Amino acid sequence: MESTIWTAYAAVFLVTLFLLLLSKFLSKRKLNLPPGPKPWLIIGNLHLIGNLPHRSIHELSLKYGPIMQLYFGSFPVVVGSSVEMAKVFLKSMDINFVDRPKLAAGKYTAYNYSDITWSPYGPYWRQARRMCVMELFSPKRLDSFEYIRAEELHSLLHDLNKLSGKPILLKDYLTTLSLNIISRMVLGKKYANESHNSIKDMLTEMVWLNGVLNSGDAIPGIDFMDLQGYVKRMKVVSKKFDRFLEHVLDEHNARRNAEENYVAKDMVDVLLQLAEDPSLEVKLERHGVKAFTQDLLAGGTESSAVTVEWAISELLKKPEIFKKATEELDRVIGRNRWVQEKDIPNLPYIEAVVKETMRLHPVAPMLVPRECREDCKVEGYDVQKGTRVLVSVWTIGRDPTLWEEPEAFKPDRFLGKSIDVKGHDFELLPFGAGRRMCPGYSLGLKVVHSTLANLLHGFKWSLPDNMTPEDLNMEEIFGLSIPRKIPLAAMIEPRLQLNLYSN
Numbered sequence: 001m002e003s004t005i006w007t008a009y010a011a012v013f014l015v016t017l018f019l020l021l022l023s024k025f026l027s028k029r030k031l032n033l034p035p036g037p038k039p040w041l042i043i044g045n046l047h048l049i050g051n052l053p054h055r056s057i058h059e060l061s062l063k064y065g066p067i068m069q070l071y072f073g074s075f076p077v078v079v080g081s082s083v084e085m086a087k088v089f090l091k092s093m094d095i096n097f098v099d100r101p102k103l104a105a106g107k108y109t110a111y112n113y114s115d116i117t118w119s120p121y122g123p124y125w126r127q128a129r130r131m132c133v134m135e136l137f138s139p140k141r142l143d144s145f146e147y148i149r150a151e152e153l154h155s156l157l158h159d160l161n162k163l164s165g166k167p168i169l170l171k172d173y174l175t176t177l178s179l180n181i182i183s184r185m186v187l188g189k190k191y192a193n194e195s196h197n198s199i200k201d202m203l204t205e206m207v208w209l210n211g212v213l214n215s216g217d218a219i220p221g222i223d224f225m226d227l228q229g230y231v232k233r234m235k236v237v238s239k240k241f242d243r244f245l246e247h248v249l250d251e252h253n254a255r256r257n258a259e260e261n262y263v264a265k266d267m268v269d270v271l272l273q274l275a276e277d278p279s280l281e282v283k284l285e286r287h288g289v290k291a292f293t294q295d296l297l298a299g300g301t302e303s304s305a306v307t308v309e310w311a312i313s314e315l316l317k318k319p320e321i322f323k324k325a326t327e328e329l330d331r332v333i334g335r336n337r338w339v340q341e342k343d344i345p346n347l348p349y350i351e352a353v354v355k356e357t358m359r360l361h362p363v364a365p366m367l368v369p370r371e372c373r374e375d376c377k378v379e380g381y382d383v384q385k386g387t388r389v390l391v392s393v394w395t396i397g398r399d400p401t402l403w404e405e406p407e408a409f410k411p412d413r414f415l416g417k418s419i420d421v422k423g424h425d426f427e428l429l430p431f432g433a434g435r436r437m438c439p440g441y442s443l444g445l446k447v448v449h450s451t452l453a454n455l456l457h458g459f460k461w462s463l464p465d466n467m468t469p470e471d472l473n474m475e476e477i478f479g480l481s482i483p484r485k486i487p488l489a490a491m492i493e494p495r496l497q498l499n500l501y502s503n
Contacts (some may be wrong), residue, residue: 034069034078034381036060044071046218052478053213054365054394057081061395067379069387073218075101077388078378079366081395083402083426086433088378089370089391090426094434099371101388103217105210108234115291116439117210117299117368124282128292132439135270136296142443145185146341152180153450154338157458161501164493167464170312171487174305174451175200181447182300186293187248188266199244199297205237206294207302211364211480245290268293299440303363304447306483310361311353311452313488314409316461317469321411325349326495329457335496339453341446350453352411354445358421358430360409363481365394367432393429402427421445458501459492 037060039045048070049056057079061068066082080089089097099121100106106118116132119125135141156177160168179200183190191199214230216223226232252272256262264270271292275284315322328349333339344351370389375382383389398406403413419425422441423433431441438444455461463472475485494501 031382031384032380033076034067034378034383035064036069036071037064039071042073042219044073044075044218046072046213046215049213052476054392054478054482057366057390057392058395058398061392067381069381072213072388073215074220075218075386075388076384077390078372078383079390079392081392082399083396085379086391086393086396086426086429089389090423090429090433090436093376093378094436096373096376097370097389098435099373101217101369101371103369104214104223104231104234105212108231109206109210109238110294111287111291114285114288115295117295121373121435127280127282127284129435129439131271131274131292135274136267137440137443139442142446148184149181149341149447149450152177152184153454155180156451157338157454158501160455160459160492161494165491167489167491169487169489171305171309171483174308175204175301177451178301178304178447179203179297182297184266185443186267186296186300188252188268198240200301202237202241202244203298203301205233206241207298207481208477208479209234209237210298211478241294242290245293248293249286249289267296296440299438300443300447302481302483304444304451306363306481307354307357307361307444307448308451308455309484309488311357311448312455312461312490313472313474313484314357314360315353315456316463316488316490317472317474318409319469321353321409322456322461324411325353325456329453333457336500338500339450339457341450344446344449344453347449347453348415349411350449350456352414354448354452355414355419355421355428356409356411359397359403359428360407361476361482362393362397362430364430364432365482366390366392367429368436368480370436391429391432393432396427396429399427458494458496460495462491462493464489464491 037045037048040047048060057070058081060070061079061081066080066085068079068081070077070079080086100113100118102113103118106113106115110118113119116125116128119128156173160173180190183199209230212228212230215227216225216231223231248268249272252268256269256272262269264273268289271284271289274280275286275289315325328347329339332346333343339347367390370391372383372385372387372389375385377383396402400406404410419428421428421430423429423431423437426433431438431444463469473486476482477485
């Protein structure tokens with residue numbers, strides 16, 4: 001009798017389990033998911049993603065359309081690759097796609113998602129955003145640091161002039177310039193050469209690791225194996241950076257404690273003051289100060305250097321465009337002074353060169369991944385909570401319905417048009433748009449415009465070793481940014497009065 005009862009219970013349990021699984025299966029079948037390639041077991045569509053994921057995804061979007069769904073392992077990933085889709089994800093439905101996925105990069109390189117880039121949407125992130133807008137990147141604060149940007153740029157021009165007639169690897173000098181500027185603005189000083197080079201190497205590694213496609217993020221069951229070795233590298237670089245940041249904070253606190261009524265002199269000072277502010281909704285802890293400081297250094301160094309290097313590369317391939325740019329500089333600035341930040345609005349062709357560079361070579365070709373917060377419908381398709389979302393600004397920048405000859409470098413396409421890069425025009429989104437738009441874009445634009453304008457104004461540029469423009473390799477590598485695969489080597493000669501190059 002007892003065995004019969006247990007048999008009946010087991011039968012009921014199995015039937016119930018079957019009905020639940022059937023119900024779940026049928027409900028999934030009813031979902032109208034965006035089109036996309038059929039996923040393989042376990043790996044999803046990872047087999048379709050090559051060494052340059054932005055290009056692989058671009059090719060897939062040409063086949064499946066402006067909204068498609070892929071699977072990175074077991075995780076659904078929706079990709080928007082048109083102006084209309086960018087507006088949905090970054091504007092009209094921005095609040096539903098404002099979160100970040102919990103990826104290894106955010107955990108291991110950003111103090112467990114404590115920085116501006118990777119922190120989840122909520123009170124902490126909203127407070128961080130306000131701090132950026134109101135304190136760190138306010139127009140008043142950026143203007144107060146203009147002298148730093150001018151001094152460092154003039155120092156670069158002086159150093160480059162001493163190398164006249166010799167091949168230079170431009171990226172090294174651009175990274176040094178960006179790091180010197182951001183170090184003085186954020187940390188209050190530059191560090192000795194040995195430390196400087198070490199910081200540069202750490203930043204390059206960190207930016208790259210924040211953009212890699214880590215298999216453990218796609219297939220959680222194998223994350224402990226760290227098959228690609230990325231997590232190990234994240235931990236190593238994060239530990240090194242933490243030692244440096246601890247030293248920075250100790251220096252700043254000692255200076256602040258030694259002086260009554262201390263006035264903030266740099267961005268770390270501002271962050272430390274905010275950490276003591278009892279009115280903050282969420283207390284800013286020491287690890288949060290370090291996370292923000294690291295974010296400011298990384299974001300302010302790599303992106304500007306990458307963009308200027310691509311701009312010079314494109315101009316060297318198009319001498320006629322190079323000539324137009326220098327003609328504008330001679331006409332507006334003359335040959336007896338350097339370009340100042342206030343001159344940029346009077347240099348529309350230089351601005352057009354920057355926009356065209358950012359269209360063809362966006363620093364973050366698919367922006368930073370977002371995550372869907374609630375089930376919703378987009379263009380009639382179901383997008384489920386937890387779905388990761390990518391916006392391919394790379395594909396939008398190559399849309400033939402938006403751009404004539406989209407693969408060609410043609411700055412003239414922007415002349416007389418009001419398209420900007422500040423998140424209002426969805427054809428051109430190098431800094432993103434909406435709540436998660438890069439908060440430091442205004443500083444980045446100042447550095448890129450003034451650096452490029454003065455490099456073009458101050459020097460005649462040529463390729464070394466009898467290279468022709470056609471010989472110039474334009475391959476890239478993928479990370480959070482997409483720098484040149486082979487750093488640009490170029491020759492320079494001064495084109496202004498020699499006394500202008502003295503420090």
